[in-house]
Amino acid sequence: MKTNLSDLAIFGRAPTFAEKIYVGRPNIGDATRLLERIKTLLDSRWLTNSGPLVKEFEQRVADFLGVKHCIAMCNATIGLEIAIKATGLTGEVIVPSFTFIATAHALQWQGIRPVFCDVDPLTHNLDPARLEQLITPKTTGILAVHLWGRPCNIESLTEIARRHRLVLLFDAAHAFACSHAGRLLGSCGDAEVFSFHATKFFNTFEGGAITTNDDALAEKARLMRNFGFTGYDEVVYVGTNGKMSEIAAAMGLTSLEGMDDFISANRRNYQLYCAELAGLRGLQVIDYNQAERNNYQYIVLEIDQAETGISRDELMNVLWAENIIARRYFHPGCHRMEPYRTLDPKAGLTLPVTEELAARVLLLPNGTAVGENEILEICRVIRLVLGRPAEVRARLAHVQPAQSAQEVVAAAGVAEEH
Numbered sequence: 559m560k561t562n563l564s565d566l567a568i569f570g571r572a573p574t575f576a577e578k579i580y581v582g583r584p585n586i587g588d589a590t591r592l593l594e595r596i597k598t599l600l601d602s603r604w605l606t607n608s609g610p611l612v613k614e615f616e617q618r619v620a621d622f623l624g625v626k627h628c629i630a631m632c633n634a635t636i637g638l639e640i641a642i643k644a645t646g647l648t649g650e651v652i653v654p655s656f657t658f659i660a661t662a663h664a665l666q667w668q669g670i671r672p673v674f675c676d677v678d679p680l681t682h683n684l685d686p687a688r689l690e691q692l693i694t695p696k697t698t699g700i701l702a703v704h705l706w707g708r709p710c711n712i713e714s715l716t717e718i719a720r721r722h723r724l725v726l727l728f729d730a731a732h733a734f735a736c737s738h739a740g741r742l743l744g745s746c747g748d749a750e751v752f753s754f755h756a757t758k759f760f761n762t763f764e765g766g767a768i769t770t771n772d773d774a775l776a777e778k779a780r781l782m783r784n785f786g787f788t789g790y791d792e793v794v795y796v797g798t799n800g801k802m803s804e805i806a807a808a809m810g811l812t813s814l815e816g817m818d819d820f821i822s823a824n825r826r827n828y829q830l831y832c833a834e835l836a837g838l839r840g841l842q843v844i845d846y847n848q849a850e851r852n853n854y855q856y857i858v859l860e861i862d863q864a865e866t867g868i869s870r871d872e873l874m875n876v877l878w879a880e881n882i883i884a885r886r887y888f889h890p891g892c893h894r895m896e897p898y899r900t901l902d903p904k905a906g907l908t909l910p911v912t913e914e915l916a917a918r919v920l921l922l923p924n925g926t927a928v929g930e931n932e933i934l935e936i937c938r939v940i941r942l943v944l945g946r947p948a949e950v951r952a953r954l955a956h957v958q959p960a961q962s963a964q965e966v967v968a969a970a971g972v973a974e975e976h
């Protein structure tokens with residue numbers, strides 16, 4: 559355990575961890591049960607195309623969420639693209655910029671302009687008041703994101719969508735097993751889209767799902783997922799290949815069985831982080847509504863440099879040197895990535911909260927791969943840095959690039975930016 563500032567790796571000491579600790583390490587459920595399922599699917603020689611495991615997975619997810627239809631997908635990005643296509647979106651769709659790039663790309667990919675709307679500084683989700691100002695005759699829908707699994711202002715968004723006759727979709731990539739008003743997300747708007755990517759607390763290796771209570775939309779999404787085929791020789795829509803494979807569903811069924819354990823580990827870790835980082839001036843761990851169900855996957859720090867005396871990026875560099883690979887999700891905001899920054903170089907002027915959050919948010923590791931000892935060490939480093947920010951800054955200014963965290967990361971082949 560490091561007790562003095564001079565123990566930090568930026569001062570030439572060994573990093574806190576010999577091996578890197580990542581944000582987004584997958585939770586693995588009962589491996590024996592998974593291998594049994596894989597053996598069964600291999601024996602059956604049914605590997606994909608709506609096999610029995612995918613059907614079982616869809617039914618169990620729909621039952622769990624209390625939604626009529628779950629259409630499993632190969633990933634959430636294709637799920638978003640299909641939901642967008644199936645609901646007939648065109649022209650302009652309002653989205654947050656403070657999200658993973660897939661949210662915007664799913665629109666742009668289909669020639670639909672994502673119109674970036676600022677978010678609420680407290681919830682990090684779309685700000686309904688600002689959103690309404692962005693509606694034009696070309697607007698056909700809203701694609702809102704339940705960022706970090708914290709539900710959007712669903713009532714306001716639903717009311718605005720209804721009043722302006724807009725499609726309302728939710729990117730629920732982060733929000734599996736999270737509730738709003740006592741009800742699990744999955745039934746809101748026209749459809750919601752979940753991600754079951756390896757880095758999500760609940761994974762199918764790669765995977766996702768569209769959930770909806772709309773029978774016609776569900777039918778359309780199912781067909782579009784499979785090239786638009788209605789029978790062996792009949793195609794009724796333009797479609798794509800969005801199918802989940804049987805091996806992914808095998809992982810999904812196993813993850814479902816382990817989900818309570820994953821959430822318990824996340825919650826325990828989250829509470830420990832909160833306790834260990836409590837009272838540090840200028841640093842906040844975002845909160846989750848304790849009256850609701852949460853998956854507690856994301857440990858999100860907000861660093862106010864004016865208060866801490868150190869920037870988010872400086873803190874991140876110190877952590878990386880310690881082999882703690884904290885992440886700047888979602889820096890720098892979609893509007894500052896291509897093609898959006900070229901299409902609208904001034905978008906940032908209308909997104910002050912997004913710009914601020916993109917500069918101050920830092921995510922710490924969570925999940926079953928992280929234990930109490932790791933968290934105590936990580937928090938210890940953060941407390942050391944925030945205790946003597948001026949000395950850390952001075953040191954960072956003198957560390958040669960070759961000694962900096964960038965090199966540690968480059969050596970590991972981990973891309974810093976996405």
Ligand code: T4K
Pocket residue numbers: 580581582583584633634635636657658660661703729731732752753754755756757765766883887972976
């Ligand atoms: N909407 C939102 C709001 C999203 O956040 C996402 C995805 C989507 C839509 C689209 O969902 P999918 O189409 O992916 O289903 C990662 C994930 O790839 C991405 O799914 C996720 N959001 C995003 C927040 O994080 P990267 O580019 O940061 O991934 P990467 O490769 O840097 O991995 C993150 C860390 O996880 C690594 O540092 C190491 C660790 N890791 C990763 C993998 C894949 C492991 O330890 N084991 C692994 O197998 O995007």
